[in-house]
Amino acid sequence: YILVDSMSASIVHHENQNNPDQIDYSTCKIIRVASYRDLGFTNLHTQKPFNTPGFYIPGYTYTDYQNAFFYTFFRRPFTHSWFIQFQFNCPKLIPNWFYEWWYYFGPVDQIYPEPILKTSLPYYQKQTPQPSIPILSKIAFHIDMGIPWICSWHFHLTQLQPDMPMSLVKQFRVKWWDKYDQERCSITSMQKFFTDNRNIEKSIVPQSRSIPTEDQRQHSRQLIRQY
Secondary structure, three states: OHHHHOOOEEEEEEEOOOOOOOEEEEEEEEOOOOOOOOOOOOOOOOOEEOOOOOOOOOEEOHHHHHHHHHHOOOOOOOOOEEEEEEOOOOOOOOOOOHHHHHHHHOOOHHHOOHHHHHHHHHHHHHHOOOOOOOHHHHHHHHHHHOOOEEEEEEEEEEOOOOOOOOEEEEEEEEEEOOOOOHHHHOHHHHHHHHHHHHHHHHHHHHHHHOOOOHHHHHHHHHHHHHO
């Protein structure tokens, strides 16, 4: 609820056709990963009310917001999966804590088709500034190229240390979406993508120069008064 109320994600649950009480899978489109300043917090523990009234708690903190990104995807083990993608205009200024989320729920190199991992991603990274945390460039790649993935989780018994009792842990699974159009990640498509973006950036400059100065505004006001 926090992610939807803060306009950070759009979530849709898809019911089982034979059993409407059971959700087979869910889709999540990440609209933004906001910083505490983006949401109007002064610190991590300041509370703000929900935009949509009627929820059983009065508000949430930025820590609650961070936790929501994790707890939301623990809906049900074994028989439920998430279809996850970023919105095409999702801001790329992503807080560093999101790296932990990506570690658990994000795709791993093993699921990418070879052309994307060995050709498309390296080309993209050469064309874009490298962030302080390298994994953020892969997140930006998913945003710009519209690459979704499938994620699920389950419980697993394992022995973490020799001579220690068995431990119950969460185990995550990620899968490539086979219906994704890999042509979007071709070198030709990405060259066009970067060219179009540069043209947009250049077109903004002449428009900004055409904005009248304060002297020009005052002169216009004088002419209007005289008229």
